[in-house]
Amino acid sequence: MARTRTGIALVFVFGLLPTCFGLQEAVRAQRNSAGSERSSDTKAQPSPGTPGSTAADASKSVLDHFAWLEGRWRGEWGPRVAEQSWLGPKAGEMLGVFRLAEGDRTLVIELFTLVEKSDGVDFYLRHFTPQLLPWEKSDSTVLNLGEFDANKFDFENPRDGMPKRSILTRIDADTFTSRSEIIPDGGEMQVVEITYHREKPAPEKPSVGSAGRRKTP
Numbered sequence: 001m002a003r004t005r006t007g008i009a010l011v012f013v014f015g016l017l018p019t020c021f022g023l024q025e026a027v028r029a030q031r032n033s034a035g036s037e038r039s040s041d042t043k044a045q046p047s048p049g050t051p052g053s054t055a056a057d058a059s060k061s062v063l064d065h066f067a068w069l070e071g072r073w074r075g076e077w078g079p080r081v082a083e084q085s086w087l088g089p090k091a092g093e094m095l096g097v098f099r100l101a102e103g104d105r106t107l108v109i110e111l112f113t114l115v116e117k118s119d120g121v122d123f124y125l126r127h128f129t130p131q132l133l134p135w136e137k138s139d140s141t142v143l144n145l146g147e148f149d150a151n152k153f154d155f156e157n158p159r160d161g162m163p164k165r166s167i168l169t170r171i172d173a174d175t176f177t178s179r180s181e182i183i184p185d186g187g188e189m190q191v192v193e194i195t196y197h198r199e200k201p202a203p204e205k206p207s208v209g210s211a212g213r214r215k216t217p
Contacts, residue, residue, distance in 0.1 A: 063089045063116040065148070068170065069096070075178075075196040080107065082194055092116045106130045121145040123155050123166075161185075174198035
């Protein structure tokens with residue numbers, strides 16, 4: 001039952017971090033290349049060591065390529081509202097929280113991290129009830145970063161299919177899509193794709209006192 005609930009939750013989310021992926025051999029080869037296809041912004045940049053590349057490109061960590069996620073995001077999946085909030089890269093990791101709600105009911109809360117490793121980035125996630133009771137009774141789910149470029153990041157689960165693959169595609173500075181491929185034991189693959197939009201802070205309203213004042217001539 002716990003495994004089934006976890007699978008349902010994973011359909012909701014990033015893997016949600018949220019198109020098909022290459023063969024596992026290709027993924028391993030990409031991870032061993034230590035991010036040879038890195039790019040510093042939404043436009044594709046030359047890989048380190050190629051003409052036109054810079055020292056900054058070569059020294060940039062893989063995790064820094066996810067810095068654009070920092071902030072608050074909102075997406076819709078049918079009648080459900082999905083929200084994400086990310087802290088920027090620091091000390092080799094990024095921290096995020098996710099909430100899925102339908103009407104006045106919270107369906108699931110998720111805590112996740114992107115952790116930089118010597119061969120790339122791993123994505124860890126756990127699900128909780130609103131009372132912070134964990135859904136998973138074992139270790140957190142882990143997905144490994146495979147192929148990636150400036151706008152597309154592919155993750156794969158080496159252990160099971162809950163989810164098996166997830167992909168993030170950056171559309172522009174304020175929009176990204178997350179696609180998840182769930183393969184339950186003995187079941188058919190399920191695909192969920194959600195589009196997220198950045199939530200920008202509301203402009204500050206001037207105080208009543210300052211708005212009513214006039215400058216003295």
